[in-house]
Amino acid sequence: AQKVTQAQTEISVVEKEDVTLDCVYETRDTTYYLFWYKQPPSGELVFLIRRNSFDEQNEISGRYSWNFQKSTSSFNFTITASQVVDSAVYFCALSPHGSGNTGKLIFGQGTTLQVKP
Amino acid sequence: ETGVTQTPRHLVMGMTNKKSLKCEQHLGHNAMYWYKQSAKKPLELMFVYSLEERVENNSVPSRFSPECPNSSHLFLHLHTLQPEDSALYLCASSQGTLPTDTQYFGPGTRLTVL
Numbered sequence: 001a002q003k004v005t006q007a008q009t010e011i012s013v014v015e016k017e018d019v020t021l022d023c024v025y026e027t028r029d030t031t032y033y034l035f036w037y038k039q040p041p042s043g044e045l046v047f048l049i050r051r052n053s054f055d056e057q058n059e060i061s062g063r064y065s066w067n068f069q070k071s072t073s074s075f076n077f078t079i080t081a082s083q084v085v086d087s088a089v090y091f092c093a094l095s096p097h098g099s100g101n102t103g104k105l106i107f108g109q110g111t112t113l114q115v116k117p
Numbered sequence: 118e119t120g121v122t123q124t125p126r127h128l129v130m131g132m133t134n135k136k137s138l139k140c141e142q143h144l145g146h147n148a149m150y151w152y153k154q155s156a157k158k159p160l161e162l163m164f165v166y167s168l169e170e171r172v173e174n175n176s177v178p179s180r181f182s183p184e185c186p187n188s189s190h191l192f193l194h195l196h197t198l199q200p201e202d203s204a205l206y207l208c209a210s211s212q213g214t215l216p217t218d219t220q221y222f223g224p225g226t227r228l229t230v231l
Binding site for chain 1: 173205
């Protein structure tokens with residue numbers, strides 16, 4: 001089965017706190033791609049990162065960092081020193097290589113992050 | 118205009134109405150998608166078009182009818198909808214339909230069916 005689980009439905013933090021959003025995936029494919037998207041209140045999903053299954057290096061982009069661990073099938077997302085503008089719904093998604101040429105993306109349920117001033 | 122645009126942003130319709138949602142991408146991509154996002158549900162892929170041909174139809178009821186006249190435009194024609202079809206409809210585009218191709222999304226159309 002192909003599946004993405006974001007167990008945290010809602011997280012609330014105070015500004016400047018660090019926060020980690022969890023993502024666990026299931027796939028039988030050995031080649032696959034993982035994505036994170038941000039959905040602010042305006043509705044548009046904003047692409048944050050794409051990672052392929054062969055690259056387990058952690059990535060940092062400003063206050064954002066991603067921890068990919070193949071051994072635990074997890075691709076967690078950490079925001080350091082959170083800001084009110086980080087308030088949004090965050091989605092983790094999986095694109096299995098076995099999906100062929102159909103553009104199929106499997107999304108998790110999303111985690112709603114609220115950052116309070 | 119840049120990226121992916123969708124019109125209208127909000128739509129209220131009765132169950133007997135016929136309406137259309139429009140999506141336009143300005144990224145030079147070859148693939149376009151329709152997704153449905155209901156409250157408390159993951160995004161559901163509805164249709165995928167690649168080079169104006171439909172490559173995926175995820176068991177969507179026939180009251181939703183997509184149209185892709187060219188690689189920059191995608192429509193979703195709606196008729197005799199049900200209240201449970203009320204949702205945010207998102208359009209996306211990507212260079213191709215390979216697993217490596219990142220999808221870029223529009224702002225969505227918030228649809229309410231009365």
